[in-house]
Amino acid sequence: MTISGPIIFVEDDLDDQEVFTEALRELGITDNYKFFGDGKEALEYLQTTTEQPFVIFCDVNMPRLNGIELRNEINNSNYLKQKSIPFVFFTTALNKKLVDEAFSLSVQGFFKKPEEFSQIMHIIKQVLDYWYNSKHPNSIRFS
Template structure:
């Protein structure tokens, strides 16, 4: 029993199991994209719950009413009601949301260099141009998730 407890402690130090169990939040304006991203995350073996949002205001409402720490936010650039950039700026301007330090990654079909520049100026943690194949999407999502599993965020046990 002591061995199991020590082993779990060892694993949680290196794999941050407690911080990686939160839901993956995906904000995409297109129902097909929401389905594909969810399906790809399941296909790569992610056990995180995936919560889909069709616009940024619904995500903001969710974040304000739910204190569970999400693993990451994946966001399309072009959304109804507000763009992904406007959503990121809204999160940055709200002290309560900003202090939660949730990794915010754009996953968009945009290939406009200005969009990429604007995204990084808004302090986004990553920008990925969504690949057109399911296998490519799975690879992108695997890379994103593996990176954030090993990154150290504020508030984590060190």
């Protein structure tokens, strides 16, 4: 799979960042990803980059700007909305109110982080495969 833009992880837990990095390596993705420790860092990048991110995996509970707030900022920005970056939550926080709120912000997925590495890798692979094959506004593969 050749991914055209960086995979974005918005995750404040350094251990989780290491696990995600290892999962990406196992999937053969060694350099096309970026980590941000909170939503504010990610938002600053998204607002200034000329890159077209492939997908955003975002935690919910983070300092400065949490995942829900980040998604809301993206939705309120015409520039970022036009980028049509797929956005999924990947978090340990899980309750019906949170899932309802996330989907009211038009996220494309909500996943609970599993404990086992193989399951984490499986979810990441599923999301990447889905968006690689999906036709969406920022997809250049319309053949």
